[in-house]
Amino acid sequence: MSEQCDHNCSSCAQSQDCTEKNNTPQDFLKPPHEMSSVKHIIGVLSGKGGVGKSMITSLLAVSLKRLGYRVGILDADITGPSIPKAFGIREKAAITEYGTLPVKTKTGIDIMSINLLLPKDTDPVVWRGPLIGQIVEQFWTDVIWDDIDYLLIDMPPGTGDVPLTVFQSIPIEGILVITSPQELVSMIVQKAVKMAEMMHIPILGLIENMSYFTCPDNGKNYAVFGESHIEEIAAAHRLKVLAKLPIDPSLTAACDEGSIEFYVDNPLASVAKTLQQTKGEQNMKIAVASENQKIAEHFGHCRNFNIFQIENDKIVSSTSVDNPGHKPGFLPNFLHEQGVNVIIAGGMGAGAIEIFQEKGIEIIIGASGDATEAVNAYLEGTLKSTGSVCQDHKHHDECGSR
Secondary structure, three states, X not given: OOOOOOOOHHXXXXXXXXXXXXXXXXXXXXXXXXXXXXXXXXXXXXXXXXXXXXXXXXXXHHXXXXXXXXXXXXXXXXXXXXXXXXXXXXXXXXXXXXXEEOEEOOOOOEEEOHHHOOOOOOOOOOOOHHHHHHHHHHHHHOEOOOOXXXXXXXXXXXXXXXXXXXXXXXXXXXXXXXXXXOHHHXXXXXXXXXXXXXXXXXXXXXXXXXXXXXXXXXXXXXXXXXXXXXXXXXXXXXXXEEEEOOOOHHHHHHHHHOOHHHOOOOOOHHHHHHHHHHOOOOOEEEEEEEEOOEEOOEOOOOOEEEEEEEEOOEEEEEEEEEOOOOOOOHHHHHHHHOOOOEEEEOEEEHHHXXXXXXXXXXXXXXXXXXXXHHHHHHHHOOOOOOOOEEOOOOOOHHHOOO
16 A cells, blocks of 8 residues: 555555455445334345245244334345235335334334335336345335334345345344255255355354144154255354244244234244343243242142243342133143243143243243242242142143143
């Protein structure tokens, strides 16, 4: 570099050979709207279309919302937007003098998609790559993302203009890579993984969709799209496999009906909790099966659930929820819908334990005494589960068995 350098590379004849210029990474990040407030930004990427990326983005948003977070989805798939459809959104985004306002779903998830701006949902977007990239950029700079904890960006498949624009323009903290079992898809998804590595974007993990189909007649799992290769990809790139989702016709129907946020058995609840831990979030909910303030001897037979809100390993509030009834299998799903992360009880049936484990909810059984004291003991690390499982007694059904 010349000693007389004025740092104006455009007018410098030696700019191509300038050591200082070539060793300085260029910052293309765009500032968000001045009225926006976003804590965490996560991209959802796939190397190929048709693997359920938008469905997984929607499910993850719903799971994070149920954990008590404020969630938004930036639909960056401009030519194939499907997020509004999954949530049953028909209204259009409002463009004000201050900026564009995302549309809220029925449970309060903020959504921004090109379909919320087009006159008709079926109108095609026939634009060239640079214009599409510009629109995605504006979804970040011109939309008011008000007080968002997690903003999920649903990107189009592949490694083209839009993913590049997102990686360069928006301060993404990490990405989730979605794949399916087919060997062809596995090969293509590695391109997405390598692109993220080239752009120095952390990969939070892999999610394999359509891993298997469980036959309703015999309960056996069948690899409809071939044997999975996700473990091989994960090992090659030292990544985590966060989930392997089955083919579920009822989930597909929920997307088609626009009722994804009311789908009860959300398969990404555990992934949302993993993200919560990855991002250092200490917020959680602990439920105690109680007789008023005392821990109930039997989970399903309790009078009420004391639900404690935890922040930074401290109790900040608590509420009491009456036991809505002990129909077999109902209570674990009920508490999961309340966003509970940990359940504490005296005894519990094996069926309830199995459901809690499927949903990634930690179980502490064999506890007794005061509910608040038990929660504090758990937070201090001194409350351990004794494995007191209720079996073959008069409370069998009431303890949450299937």
